[in-house]
Amino acid sequence: MALLFVLLALCVLVGGNWYLWRRLFRDTTRGPGPVRLGGAVLIAGGWAAAIGALVAERTGAPFWLQRTLAWPGFLWLALSIYLLLGVIAGEVVRPLLRRFLERRAAKAATAAETEPEPVPVRAGAHEAAPPKEPAAAREQKSGSALPPEPGASAAGPDPSPSEETGPSARPAPSRRLFVSRVVGGAAAAAAVGTVGYGTYGVLRGPRVKRVTVPLAKLPRAAHGYRIAVVSDIHLGPVLGRGFAQKVVDTINGTQPDLIAVVGDLVDGSVKDLGPAAAPLARLKARHGSFFVTGNHEYFSGAEQWVEEVRRLGLRPLENARAELPWFDVAGVNDIAGESEGLGPDFTRALGDRDTTRACVLLAHQPVQIHDAVRHGVDLQLSGHTHGGQLWPGNLVAEAANPTLAGLERYGDTQLYVSRGAGAWGPPTRVGAPSDITVIELASRQA
Structure with a gap:
């Protein structure tokens, strides 16, 4: 079954890339040449870098190699998605553009046929010369056809007047070739612009989002309590120490009472990414910073990272x-920890608590909300989805998670899902801007 899935995925990948090459390079050129060859090299090289980047990250290859492959490989992943979407959309535009050009050419031909031939006037003549008889009429009068002019073709004039003549002239592109170039060029420009803007949005750093969440059990003294929620920073070969510093500065600028880091902090080992994570030591909050693991920590050495974030002050x-002065804050391990015997244990985290107090739970994946409801949690804070990260990936992420992003209620429990601060794979977001959310708790007694 697994082999069948791999073969199916390989067929889809090869077929999709052949279609991409055909529309962008074969259909936009007159014949075999450097453009078609360059297009094949570009597509094959981009996928080689992308697969190499994924393999290097998961196998713990030397960090310099991960960084070398990450930028071109991951950016190609994003670019290929939008190139493919662009050429697919072009299939709708292509016949419409061709029909428009055909109608315009037909109108031009009709106008040329009906336009009267200008009558020459001799200098000094006061009266216009009589209209010239058509050749057919003259032939009927004379009883014989006029001989053709020397060098003229019996078939009439060249049917392609738009093409140049002469030994060094290059033929004008056909209508089909012109349409392919316009559609292919527009698809490429749209894809590059989309990926460029989406990458700029990630590298610029996350924006602050503010959400008010009322809790029935929250005492009046805690009204307005601020929790800065950050998830999915994904420090790695692309997003490094500079990005971590932007995240820290943004969080500290909100002056939170508590900081919640809800998983997927890193994509790599402590040895490679310890320096990148170092700015987290400068996080500042009145009641400290708390951390729970995400699934990517279990790909990167979760136990080592737990110790590292503890050393950094989280x-x-x-x-x-x-137990904080006005409510409890709890955390559970990510589901991915089950493979190592370190999965979530809600009974251990919540089993013996005072249920008259409000409880805020940190859990990386939104699907853990059902256990939270059973254990009487008031508010669960999660990440993991990235809001879909790359449209239309939001459709897949929405199908796999109870909540894609934002605040929703499940019985007496509320769930807030952050889109995350960073990005996994391509350092690009389209339709799902990164965020750091400040949750302001509200007491109904206030």
């Missing part, structure tokens, strides 16, 4: 709970 909540 408090890991590994199926544990902390």
